[in-house]
Amino acid sequence: MTEIAIWSFIVNLLHCRGMSDPLRDAPKDRLIAAAAASFHRFGYRRTTVEDITKAAGIGKGTLYLHFQSKKEAYLAVVESRLEGFLRKASAVLHGRGSVPQRLRALVELTARHYGSDDILRASLFGDGMLVDERVARLAARVQRQRIRQLLVEVLQAGQRDGTVRPKLDVGAAAAVLFEIGWAVVRAELEGESALSLPRALDTLNQIVGLGLMTPRK
Numbered sequence: 001m002t003e004i005a006i007w008s009f010i011v012n013l014l015h016c017r018g019m020s021d022p023l024r025d026a027p028k029d030r031l032i033a034a035a036a037a038s039f040h041r042f043g044y045r046r047t048t049v050e051d052i053t054k055a056a057g058i059g060k061g062t063l064y065l066h067f068q069s070k071k072e073a074y075l076a077v078v079e080s081r082l083e084g085f086l087r088k089a090s091a092v093l094h095g096r097g098s099v100p101q102r103l104r105a106l107v108e109l110t111a112r113h114y115g116s117d118d119i120l121r122a123s124l125f126g127d128g129m130l131v132d133e134r135v136a137r138l139a140a141r142v143q144r145q146r147i148r149q150l151l152v153e154v155l156q157a158g159q160r161d162g163t164v165r166p167k168l169d170v171g172a173a174a175a176v177l178f179e180i181g182w183a184v185v186r187a188e189l190e191g192e193s194a195l196s197l198p199r200a201l202d203t204l205n206q207i208v209g210l211g212l213m214t215p216r217k
Contacts, residue, residue, distance in 0.1 A: 028066045030056045032080050035073045039119060044074055044132050071135050078123045078139040085113050085120065086146055093154045099164055099212055100205045102154060107181045107201055111188050125186060148174045155212070164212050173212070180204065 158164030
């Protein structure tokens with residue numbers, strides 16, 4: 001087996017195992033960073049592949065080694081930004097406190113994080129200047145799925161320790177909690193809430209607590 005064949009085999013094996021190779025990932029990481037800057041500066045519709053590759057300092061053909069289209073590059077940017085948020089969200093949801101308290105902390109974190117990240121915010125709430133509506137729907141789907149999965153994990157942990165109702169459908173509950181939480185976040189970010197965020201969260205905490213928690217005997 002030649003050195004080239006051996007190297008090809010190793011690269012493919014690492015890819016299959018979900019591991020990363022620095023030599024392979026470096027151009028992709030540069031493209032994602034450049035794409036994020038370009039989308040932020042020009043918006044999704046006005047950004048071109050040439051804008052991205054020029055900002056990354058690499059040839060146009062290199063982009064197509066990693067992404068089939070500008071849309072895929074945008075989704076990769078969203079995924080990259082989302083990973084940063086999910087690390088923080090996971091720490092909050094698996095931290096101390098009751099389930100309602102941790103859910104409240106998640107909403108507070110989300111309002112702060114999405115309030116400072118226009119690409120994530122536009123991809124979930126929609127923004128004609130920053131992202132195409134069809135692409136926004138795809139990006140929103142990714143975010144919804146990942147965050148709902150975190151909520152499912154927390155509710156399942158609550159069932160195991162006896163604090164969450166044992167017969168609760170955690171999948172359905174996670175979906176409803178996501179929608180309620182995002183409604184609170186969106187109203188806060190768009191300045192349309194009739195309540196302050198702390199008061200809205202206190203009320204949400206009471207409602208969620210009554211529905212989720214195992215009744216005290």
